[in-house]
Amino acid sequence: MDPLHQDRLRVVRWPWIVALLVIFGIGVALTVANGWQAHAKEFLNLLVRWLHIIYGIAWIGASFYFIFLENALERHNVRPELSGNIWTIHGGGVYYLEKYKTAPPKLPPYLHWFKWDAYLTWVTGFLLLVIVYYSDPRANLLPPGSSLAGWLAVFIAVGSLVGAWLVYVGLSRTPLLHRPALFLWVGGVLVAGVAWALSQIYSGRGAFMQVGAMLGTIMAANVFFVIIPSQKALVRAAQKGEALDPAFVSWVQLRSRHNNYLTLPVLFTMIAHHFPFTYTHGANWLILVLLFAAGVAVRHFINVTEQQHHTTLKTGGAMPYLLVVAAVLALGVFYLTAPKGGKAALSGEPVAFEEVRAIINTHCHVCHATHPTQPGFASAPAGVMFDTPQEIVAQAERIKQVAVDSEYMPLGNITHMTQEERSRLGAWVSQGAKGPVK
Ligand code: HEC
Known part of the structure; x- marks a missing residue:
């Protein structure tokens, strides 16, 4: 067993893949024979959405859990090779976990990796974008009466997913990466600009979803291009008995923190389509930005309070004001979106x-x-x-x-x-x- 390859998809063998393809083929044949295209699209929408939520919960849930571990690790009086340990209780069992500064001297034969949930969240999310928005851009992506060509609308949308990642990578290569507060402000202004620009060409609902998809793409790409490759480098170095640069490790952790702060804003855009009062507002991009800011404040509040028991912050300290900030932002949105007249x-x-x-x-x-x-x-x-x-x-x-x-x-x-x-x-x-x- 190789700690580099823990792969649950390995249990899927050819006969099963063939069986799944046959079932899919029957579905396609039924659709074509009966003219059920609209029904089939709705049905696919249901299945893919269901999967998207399942993978999304698994990914974000695990991510919240590991951020919690990182925040709450006991870092005092631990063995020198450890960065900390923690005791937890769940489901009737007591768990004891230790975190290594880099890797243990000898790797176990089996390492559990967390990556498929992230990848499949993105893949199902992109499929949903195709089903709901891109396959018929006039229906949901473009506002009524838009003169933009459908193909161009889809081109800009897909391009903005790639562009978001490239801009983010560019920013992360600058010294900004090591100044999180400034990074947040620069990132926030960029997101606001994009939200405004997209709200000029897309329907409110389309613009919200597109901004959410851009941030979600950054998160998934962070896992695919940065976090997992870095972890592989860590395992390889450990296998060769080489030491890993702690600066490298902290770089990966910073990138993974970005994902953490993006979670609540992205989750808002995923439920926003149930709330037309948010995206049909004349300044819908502003509503989006205000709620994003509230989400980031709440996420920061959670991070700070999770660290609290072993930091020197006085009780109360800097935290509650974050909740007040979030509440003021929410109240602002409540007021702005209230019915007029x-x-x-x-x-x-x-x-x-x-x-x-x-x-x-x-x-x-x-x-x-x-x-x-x-x-x-x-x-x-x-x-x-x-x-x-x-x-x-x-x-x-x-x-x-x-x-x-x-x-x-x-x-x-x-x-x-x-x-x-x-x-x-x-x-x-x-x-x-x-x-x-x-
Ligand atoms: C061309 C078809 C069409 C017409 C006509 C139409 N709707 Fe809708 N309606 C939709 C679709 C599609 C959705 C789902 C949109 C979504 O999920 O955002 C929807 C959603 C809704 C919702 C649920 C919104 C939510 O997410 O809570 C309400 C309420 C509603 N429509 C009311 C109306 C009313 C009232 C009228 C007439 C004034 C109307 N609709 C005319 C297609 C239509």
Whole structure:
């Protein structure tokens, strides 16, 4: 057994790969024979998204765990070859771990590596980008009425993933790397600039996702191009009995810290598409940057408190102010994204449910029905259906969010909804969203 090669994919042998390909082939044949393309795309979306979340949780979970170890290691009174040790309890067992400064004098036959979760998170994430955004850029990536060619939109998007990595590598080669606070500011300004630029060409949702994908790409590439190769170098050096430069080790640790600070911002962009109020805002790039900053502050708070028990920080110390910073940022976003016009709408003339139903039937029901009539929609998008009066009344607040407070719906205003109709819906909701009179 070689400590350089711990590879769980080794258990997958040819017969299994053939079986999987056959099952996939049957799926393709069924799709082609029945014209199920739209359904197949939705189904793939589901499977790939599921996998993406599973790998993402495994990757980020392990990363949080190891950062915690690094933060919380007991560094005093340990053997000279160790940088620290730690006692933990989990799942009914007590674990004792030791961390070596570089590598142990003799390597064990088997080393557990953590890399596939990171790679597969990126691969499934990229596939999702293709399924949801790149395969049909007019649907979600570009704003309604954009004159940008679809292929160019996808080209810029994919190019920005590569570009993000190259710029990050460039920055990491400068002395900035050793000045984390300054690195954060420079990085933050760059991210804000990119968010602004992308929000000029893409839909809000597309821009948010693209910024998240750029940061996620930096994280995964850090694992692939920096962290894993460095670990291999460490193992090889240990095998030859050579000493490894501690400066090299700390360089790798800095790069891995960057990933740590990127996690919370990236996770926000992964859930942001559920919250149209964030990305349909006129200054959506600013909303993104403010929430990113809140995420970084919270991550730093976690890191500092994890180190606390063996640092000299006085209780309270520098930490709680980070939470206050995050809370102020969140409050700022809450205020900026609040519905405008507020209670004034209450005083309009009463809007009867029948009128609302007619508007929804004309403008929403083509997609939001058990059986949508809009081509390309196999089932009700986001599970939102307006088949019955009860469904419409129950979702009044959501209707207001996406069609009155913002113009996110109807998607791309495909059904040409007017401002007048939007304010009629708004008035109906603020008058209490009453159902049909019996
Ligand atoms: C062309 C098809 C189409 C039309 C017309 C349309 N929608 Fe949607 N709707 C979508 C799609 C696609 C999504 C899912 C988008 C997403 O996941 O961000 C969606 C999502 C939604 C959601 C859930 C948003 C969320 O993430 O919470 C609501 C609520 C909604 N639509 C309401 C409406 C209303 C109200 C109208 C009419 C004024 C309307 N839609 C018209 C396609 C449509």
